[in-house]
Amino acid sequence: MGSGGNTTPDRSGSEQLHESATEVFPGGVSHNIRYHDPHPLYVDHATGATIRDVDGNEYVDYWMNHQTSILGHAYPDVVEAVQAQAADGLHYGIPNELGLEFGRQILQRFPSAERLRFSSSGTEATMYAVRIARATTGNSHILKAEGGWHGGNTDLSKAVHSPFDQPTTSGLPPDVADHVHAFPLNDEAAVTELLETYDVAGIIVEPMLLAGGGMQCTESFLDFLRAETRARDAMLIFDEVVTGFRVSPGSYQARIGIEPDLTTFGKVAGGGLPVGGLAGREDLFESTKPVGVPADEAVLAGGGTFTMNPMTATAGLATLEVLEEKPVYEYTESQSERVRAGFAEIFADLGVEAEVLGTSSLFLPVFQPEEPLTDVGAVETETNRSALLEFHDRLIDRGHYHLPGHMGSISFQTTEAQIEDLLESSRDVVRELTTEDIL
Ligand SMILES: Cc1ncc(COP(=O)(O)O)c(C=O)c1O
Structure with missing residues (x-):
């Protein structure tokens, strides 16, 4: 045609x-x-x-x-790599070097990240990020942008489409929406008011709203969010599921030189196969460790049956290599x-x-x-x-x-x-x- x-x-x-x-x-x-x-x-x-x-x-x-x-x-390099890996097994459900290398390559690219956990989708990544923010701060309120879409994650199912004070779906426990508050993009006064009203665990924001029609955060607004969250011991979470590895090797955060506490990623990183994950400062992941964490402090973040599967790791590594070389x-x-x-x-x-x-x-x-x-x-x-x-x-x-x-x-x-x-x-x-x- x-x-x-x-x-x-x-x-x-x-x-x-x-x-x-x-x-x-x-x-x-x-x-x-x-x-x-x-x-x-x-x-x-x-x-x-x-x-x-x-x-x-x-x-x-x-x-x-x-x-x-x-x-x-x-893309030929990705297809060849995936075909070769398929003969060695689609998934092991046991740690493997490909997954380790994939994780290492992602960490190296995010300026703000010292540790990461994989998930199988962006939805799970944002769910785990919110959980870490709440566990770390002891607060439950989360701020998000009007029009921000962070996947089907129950915790953030609010203010995706107008009217922005409504949950995105029915079937949520009644108090979910009471703990999520949305601000108009780039509206510093609205964010300040919310921060002064609620004990906030974190602010999650896409640097560019995909579902929100391509509206972008200004750099000064992201700077403001960084300063305010730091001053109030709240977490700044960049949802880079769309912008991650798409806008530059170090993603949006590298492009503008702002380091969030946590970053969620997905999409491009998987080279066409399912992926998600969250990366951030080492101390934020302490309570997610499998051993040495008191039961009442343990945080479940990351994981799932299909995480770190060698097929996604292979497609992701091949993609990251092309992104670097071409x-x-x-x-x-x-x-x-x-x-x-x-x-x-x-x-x-x-x-x-x-x-x-x-x-x-x-x-x-x-x-x-x-x-x-x-x-x-x-x-x-x-x-x-x-x-x-x-x-x-x-x-x-x-x-x-x-x-x-x-x-x-x-x-x-x-x-x-x-x-x-x-x-x-x-x-x-x-x-x-x-x-x-x-x-
Ligand atoms: C910014 C953002 N975060 C999270 C998600 C959810 O990712 P997934 O569809 O892999 O669950 C999406 C999906 O479009 C997204 O655009």
Whole structure:
């Protein structure tokens, strides 16, 4: 499929599979985010920057496995390493040198980290980080950003989407939401007020909110959080599940020179296989040790059946090596900047009120933002949401896959020609949307 097509391709195979999936999974999906109207695509092949659906349609993939595959799909070095390891065992459930080396390589990259524990997902990592913060400080209140998504973790299931004073899900014990308090991004006064009202165990924040539409913390706000948490003996937790190993070798914290007490990571680190983990100062992990800790001080943090499995370690190590040896950061960031600038030019040329958010390899347009675009509420509007869905749906029809409504990302295998094609199609789509009065 090229940039010229504007009719919906045949997707009857995906439609039928989705139909039968409704008899297996509630609503036909095992993860709600993957549902979109009229039905999700079913994919049977992914290589380089491209995915192919079961009907044989090909798309350039800008979703890249939940922003995981910064190298693109089936990167040869990673595939070869994983295939070789598979013959030596998929998982041992017993310590192994590959897992040790993987841990060592991660620690070396995070400036703030002296020890780490693996988990199998980012959700578990943030759960364990909050637990360590509470155990270390003896306080129970946690502060988070409005629009911050830290996974399905019960402890943080609040203030992901507006209205921000609500739990994200029902089924929580009644007091969970009473111990989590959200602040508008970059609002120092709001944080100060919360710190003065509650005995706070820690503040958890993504330097850039992925679910929150790409809004970014300013450096001065992160500096402020660092100073305030230090002054009040609370933990500063950077959730780098998205930004970890994506924005620079030492992640976001190295880029801005701020050291949190704890860091959570996942996604990119696993090279396409499941991973999560938390890293931080050695003293914070003392109570998590298997021996020598009094029972009433012991903290369960990290672990799980599939942690430190040699397959993830192999894929992760191969990925970290490519990240070190090839100009992945330079390429993905410059190409993503080209998309951001290209979108901005299209919107200006066609008189569309829109801004483009994102950092490093990530990008997302915000349509008709409420001025000023300073907090997540401004991107959470129904106007933006419905325009973005239309924009993405029509790009998918032209062969550029975005999970509708979600951030796009450039991989190391995304070519300049594919990006040119994306921009050309985007111009056609925006023109179409203005003609139809959707924008
Ligand atoms: C910032 C952030 N933290 C945590 C998570 C949860 O990670 P996982 O989906 O691996 O559980 C996500 C997932 O998107 C995320 O974006």
